[in-house]
Amino acid sequence: MATGRTHRPATRSRGIPEATVARLPLYLRALTALSERSVPTVSSEELAAAAGVNSAKLRKDFSYLGSYGTRGVGYDVEYLVYQISRELGLTQDWPVVIVGIGNLGAALANYGGFASRGFRVAALIDADPAMAGKPVAGIPVQHSDDLEKIIQDNGVSIGVIATPAGAAQPVCDRLVAAGVTSILNFAPTVLTVPDGVDVRKVDLSIELQILAFHEQRKAGEEAAAHTDGSGPAAVTRPGSDDSADQGPDGDVPAVMPA
Amino acid sequence: MATGRTHRPATRSRGIPEATVARLPLYLRALTALSERSVPTVSSEELAAAAGVNSAKLRKDFSYLGSYGTRGVGYDVEYLVYQISRELGLTQDWPVVIVGIGNLGAALANYGGFASRGFRVAALIDADPAMAGKPVAGIPVQHSDDLEKIIQDNGVSIGVIATPAGAAQPVCDRLVAAGVTSILNFAPTVLTVPDGVDVRKVDLSIELQILAFHEQRKAGEEAAAHTDGSGPAAVTRPGSDDSADQGPDGDVPAVMPA
DNA sequence: ATGTCTTTGTGAACGCGTGCACAAAGATGG
DNA sequence: CCATCTTTGTGCACGCGTTCACAAAGACAT
Incomplete structure (x- = not known):
């Protein structure tokens, strides 16, 4: 994501890991959808699927908030909506x-x-x-x-x-x-x-560049079957005696502005 | 941030860690700014400051791309702009x-x-x-x-x-x-x-909720000095004999739509 | 050529996050 | 009341990412 990730020094805020905090909104969204459909309870497996995460991860995340589930049954949807909202501070304006x-x-x-x-x-x-x-x-x-x-x-x-x-x-x-x-x-x-x-x-812009990286990698792996030489060829380094203004390779393609 | 973080299973793409890939655009942006000011070389310390990261992290990141620096001097700005652009796949359309x-x-x-x-x-x-x-x-x-x-x-x-x-x-x-x-x-x-x-x-929405969490935590720590009872009071759980439709606490505040 | 000084590149240790696997807990049926 | 079955909560191990600290490498002056 976006992403943007992580400026804070990963300070574990009151025992709740930063990674967990980042997922709570996801759970909350899935739970709200269930609540609208008047689903009373949900298992960690179902909720995890709806939120797009591992069920073990979800259970561990919830365990940081407290023991809010009932073994053999699952989680009370309304109750969990409230607890997560409160934890995230969404009960206030x-x-x-x-x-x-x-x-x-x-x-x-x-x-x-x-x-x-x-x-x-x-x-x-x-x-x-x-x-x-x-x-x-x-x-x-x-x-x-x-x-x-x-x-x-x-x-x-x-x-x-x-x-x-x-x-x-x-x-x-x-x-x-x-x-x-x-x-x-x-x-x-x-x-x-x-x-x-x-x-x-x-x-x-950063998100797109990350996607471009993986996109290029996918294309490269695919093309590796056809033509060789996709590996990073050894490029000449900018020597100490070289002129500095021009790009070192001579064919530096369009260094873009901004 | 954006975020968004992480949907991929952290597959190390051709030896370059995902976390490093996510930072390359930051470095590229800082380097482009230096390039526009015609700065020929930059040290890891300077560039790290401009990108808002630790200098050791930056050096390790670059080490995954190859040995592009010169000890005692730093990194050639233009050369590095090209290398990172190429690595990110930005030399193509x-x-x-x-x-x-x-x-x-x-x-x-x-x-x-x-x-x-x-x-x-x-x-x-x-x-x-x-x-x-x-x-x-x-x-x-x-x-x-x-x-x-x-x-x-x-x-x-x-x-x-x-x-x-x-x-x-x-x-x-x-x-x-x-x-x-x-x-x-x-x-x-x-x-x-x-x-x-x-x-x-x-x-x-997710980014705001994460901010709200930390904001609430800050406010709570501050207020803890004045009034006590900021700790999470034991709340009544939804018992098996309780009615299910109503929120368990009786005062569930405005479960919000969408 | 040699010594000094700056800065890179990286080995190693540490901590966080993830996922497995299972014991504990409770519901449910007889 | 007891047995069974489902699902949670978590101990543990593993791997990734971060950071420290330092040796190696090269520039530069003499």
């Missing part, structure tokens, strides 16, 4: 601000998944004065001059950054200074934050 | 289709990061007949009836799903049947695919 209302920011503002689970879009913020006052997803965009006031007035602790890469770090700094302690970053930049602030990264 | 041109799909189509690194939006596909022919990001939207033909005509092997959750699995099945072997999924669903197909997941 989380006001969220989105900074950077471009194409992506607007799409996020319109995303239904926000409102459903305790998350509420408290404000939309953009640096473009022309955007100010214009409603997006029914919420008027506010100018970034008022960022600090917006954060404090609404008691926001979670911020979403959907700005261009260049603006991300300054915006992040202001968010943190204003009291935000969790950031979801969509800008293609590494954010630097003080201790105690959590950052999660969602990066489309 | 990857046509991509986006299925589901709603708010998110349109935002993705407009995203600049696509075009820059070998990825090319070959087609936009939507199930809504009213969308057909309408240009988004300069590309006319095509109807999903023609999905198979579009995939095959353009030789597409990477598909992006930005449909509602309900449509995701059927779309996925059709993409795979048409020859797509890598999928980036933005729909909040677990996709089932045959062996040999890679899926990466980007899920806004």
